[in-house]
Amino acid sequence: MKKAMSLFLILCLILLNGCQEDEEEIVILDTDYVFTETLGEEIPITSMEIPYSETIGNLDNFIDIFKPKDINPIYFTDSMIKTHQVIFNFEHTYPMNEMSIYNPQLDDSINMAQVTIYYSLNGNEYKKLHEDYTLNDGDNVISLDQLLIKSIKLVFDTNEKQISFSDIGFYLGGGYIIKEDLEMSEAFLRYDGWTGADGIFSFDMNNGGDQIGVDHQTTGFVFSDTFVGEVYENNKLRKSSTMLNNSFGYLSHDGAFNRDQLSFDYPETEEGATTPIVPDSYIGTTARNLLSNDGLVPSYDSNGLLTNENTGTMWLSNEIDNEITISLPQITTLSKIYIWNYNETPTLGTKSFKLYSSLDGVSYDVIDTFDIDQASGDENEPCTLEIDLNLLQTKYLKIEILESYDINQVGFGKLLLLDKNNNYVFGEASAAVENTEISENEESARLWIQDGVIINQKLYVFPILVKDTVDLFEVTDVSMIEIPIENERFAYEDAAYYNTSLMSKTNDGGVIYYGAGLMDNTQNDGYIYIYGYKDLFGRNLVVSRFLPEDILNMNAWTYFDGENWSNNINDSAPLINHVSAELSVTYMAEGPYAGKYMLMVMEDTSSGIISYSVSDTPNGTFSEYTQIYETDESSLYSGVFSYNAKLHPNLSTYDRLVISYNVNTVNVGQLNDARIYYPRFIVMEEVNKN
Structure with missing residues (x-):
């Protein structure tokens, strides 16, 4: 019995929802009006929805752009909720300059006195534009602020008496119309x-x-x-x-x-x-990692701290007898080079190396031989070695590995080059023998x-x-x-x-x-x-x-x-x-x-x-x-x-x-x-x- 009563109540609600009673049909004569999407034109309404109210009137006639404003009003009688809501939908999203509402003076109803106006870009989610906007008898012109609008929703309070209005219009503003292609x-x-x-x-x-x-x-x-x-x-x-x-x-x-x-x-x-x-060119423990941002925070900064995870962030090779070449786009004056040693497994780091420079990539001059400490293996490892290059003019640098802390492998963490203005310098780094293995x-x-x-x-x-x-x-x-x-x-x-x-x-x-x-x-x-x-x-x-x-x-x-x-x-x-x-x-x-x-x-x-x-x-x-x-x-x-x-x-x-x-x-x-x-x-x- 309870189930039957519930079904009956649901059916009643469905019948009440949006119930509209048509007036006697009114024939509206077409004119030669054609919407040309020109500034100031009235925009055709494609559909009108009244989801919660009982109404009297022909909705199709009401939104007909040829309809005279003083005929075919819509009467709002009862509502399932405390307000009446009316939604007007448009074919596209239009920039709207203004809207008009015509309140007729009818003996059998009262006019809409106040209205809250919402607008939407998609017909689903609405934003409030005007709250409790006061309407007069007769013509009302309301600014829409050139907003782009796909749907408009009007909300107004119910009343013991039926409420009516007989015409509404929306007018095209300047700018762009948005259409789905x-x-x-x-x-x-x-x-x-x-x-x-x-x-x-x-x-x-x-x-x-x-x-x-x-x-x-x-x-x-x-x-x-x-x-x-x-x-x-x-x-x-x-x-x-x-x-x-x-x-x-x-x-x-x-x-x-x-x-x-x-x-x-x-x-x-x-x-x-x-x-x-x-x-393939960007993964593995290859020398390209030495000049990249990955694993150093902050990046391109001598105060950067190096990770202890080599997931394609550092250079590691199975060949200790090795050399790294850094090629710059043009001859550059360098002030310093900062080096972070290999930090995932510190015992695989470089122990000593010889540094060279060249202007042509063929003839190299020795800068010096350097020893470098092991990294700590900590999660945030600071720079291991700072080298003053004394405003060296060069296009190529070469690092010749002399000794590793390990007998089989050798690695570096990061390199950072600075120019004479202490700006970092970027280039391409490659090693004579690269490790092609990649991390998981x-x-x-x-x-x-x-x-x-x-x-x-x-x-x-x-x-x-x-x-x-x-x-x-x-x-x-x-x-x-x-x-x-x-x-x-x-x-x-x-x-x-x-x-x-x-x-x-x-x-x-x-x-x-x-x-x-x-x-x-x-x-x-x-x-x-x-x-x-x-x-x-x-x-x-x-x-x-x-x-x-x-x-x-x-x-x-x-x-x-x-x-x-x-x-x-x-x-x-x-x-x-x-x-x-x-x-x-x-x-x-x-x-x-x-x-x-x-x-x-x-x-x-x-x-x-x-x-x-x-x-x-x-x-x-x-x-x-x-x-x-x-x-x-x-x-x-x-x-x-x-x-x-x-x-x-x-x-x-x-x-x-x-x-x-x-x-x-x-x-x-x-x-x-x-x-x-x-x-x-x-x-x-x-x-x-x-």
């Missing part, structure tokens, strides 16, 4: 071969550069983790799959866009698809591709090196890979791998990573700007710049310190908080922000909120964020999230800006659904002014 998004939902990826970056394969609206024949893409296999078209589930750590793609601009213009590129062997860009956590090491820039028909990208940890994974370094472009394709099999100083752990506890976004600004000031972020009390934007000819000379790069440009990465100043791990900064030569630089992010990396900020210069000051779109892919499953938004200048025109974001899930099993893991696209279309 379903055609582009669905083109990346593939069923055979390449079947999804994240980390999408795009490049003009013909001209290079990052200018909006430049005609070109082919856009190139680089992706990070990539699915290859087959997907059932009917239910979008994966039939088979292989995960690659990165891949490439191309979009041909031959005629109007269609999905067949997309193609994808990765090596294929008899065993199947393989990852094109692999981390490097067995699954991988490169996730970040952004890049094309210089002289070569793509330079800045992947992060990822190693697994007990809990999840850790980014340990940022590298640079040079990929030739041949016949509008990436010749990744001929790639050259370089080390960089683009990651640093700072003395305030932060970590700096560069490569999240690059902007070729050479047409304006001659520089290429590389953006990154500092993780400390949030994720803060940082910026460095270099001339194109200095792409391989890290010592010529400078970092904005808030006022000037410094040679030290640790001086990188935070420009704006809440950025994402992938982002874009784009020069806007035309449009509402002509002459400014637009930063595009997903706030806090994975909030689902896509926002932009503008600045007069590439290095700030950046404005407060303007939120433009809130993703809804989380509705697919619990655990699905979106992240890393960016603008693609090579896919954009000034009246149509193309933005992408990624979709993933915390539940690995859900990745069997191919609808989750592929790029999504939205566009910003400028409001017509005439």
Whole structure:
């Protein structure tokens, strides 16, 4: 009996929910009105929802844009809750200047006296704009502050009498309309071969550069983790799959866009698809570790403390009769060299060595012979040996190992070179005999591709090196890979791998990573700007710049310190908080922000909120964020999230800006659904002014 009564009550609630009684049908004559997305026009309402109230009136007639304002009112009678709520939905997200409400003076009802107005970017989560806004009889015009709005919700108190209003209108403001680019998004939902990826970056394969609206024949893409296999078209589930750590793609601009213009590129062997860009050059106990940031805190600092775990952080060789060569990009005046001895097992450290210098890499002069103490093996090991180089001019240094504390192996922890201004100096380090063994956590090491820039028909990208940890994974370094472009394709099999100083752990506890976004600004000031972020009390934007000819000379790069440009990465100043791990900064030569630089992010990396900020210069000051779109892919499953938004200048025109974001899930099993893991696209279309 109780069960039957419960079912009866539920049925009553369902019937009451949103119950509307139609008036006698009113015929509304069409006019020649066409919504042209021009400033000041009335925006068509696509749907109207009244979730809790009983109403009288025809909702379709009420939202008909041709309806005269004084006919077909909506009457609100009863509500399941203490208020009436009305939701108006729109086809796209519009910048709204104002709204109008018409309160008729009717004998059978009272007018809406006060209303609280909420707005939403996605129709799910609302923010309050006006609270208890007082309405008059007749016409009411309410400012919407040029906000971007996808849905509007009105909330007003119930009354013993029925409440009515007979018209509402919403009017287009200036700026950008935000639309979902379903055609582009669905083109990346593939069923055979390449079947999804994240980390999408795009490049003009013909001209290079990052200018909006430049005609070109082919856009190139680089992706990070990539699915290859087959997907059932009917239910979008994966039939088979292989995960690659990165891949490439191309979009041909031959005629109007269609999905067949997309193609994808990765090596294929008899065993199947393989990852094109692999981390082999960056793992193991090789000499390249000596100049890297990994394991030294703070990084690139003579006061840095060295870890006692050699998980690809130090140099170790099975050959004591060995030598290390350091090659600098150019002849440099050096003041000091700091050396940390091998610290995982101190008895494997170097005991004595001879130091040489050279200007040409052929003829070397002896500087001196040095003894060096063992490291302690402690978790935070200070510098073991400081050598004064007396303003030595050199391009090459060579360390000849004379003796080890062990009879079979020899190692060093870290090296740090300082120039005459006490700036650290970066170069390439190699050993005559390298140890190719890798640590356990490097067995699954991988490169996730970040952004890049094309210089002289070569793509330079800045992947992060990822190693697994007990809990999840850790980014340990940022590298640079040079990929030739041949016949509008990436010749990744001929790639050259370089080390960089683009990651640093700072003395305030932060970590700096560069490569999240690059902007070729050479047409304006001659520089290429590389953006990154500092993780400390949030994720803060940082910026460095270099001339194109200095792409391989890290010592010529400078970092904005808030006022000037410094040679030290640790001086990188935070420009704006809440950025994402992938982002874009784009020069806007035309449009509402002509002459400014637009930063595009997903706030806090994975909030689902896509926002932009503008600045007069590439290095700030950046404005407060303007939120433009809130993703809804989380509705697919619990655990699905979106992240890393960016603008693609090579896919954009000034009246149509193309933005992408990624979709993933915390539940690995859900990745069997191919609808989750592929790029999504939205566009910003400028409001017509005439």
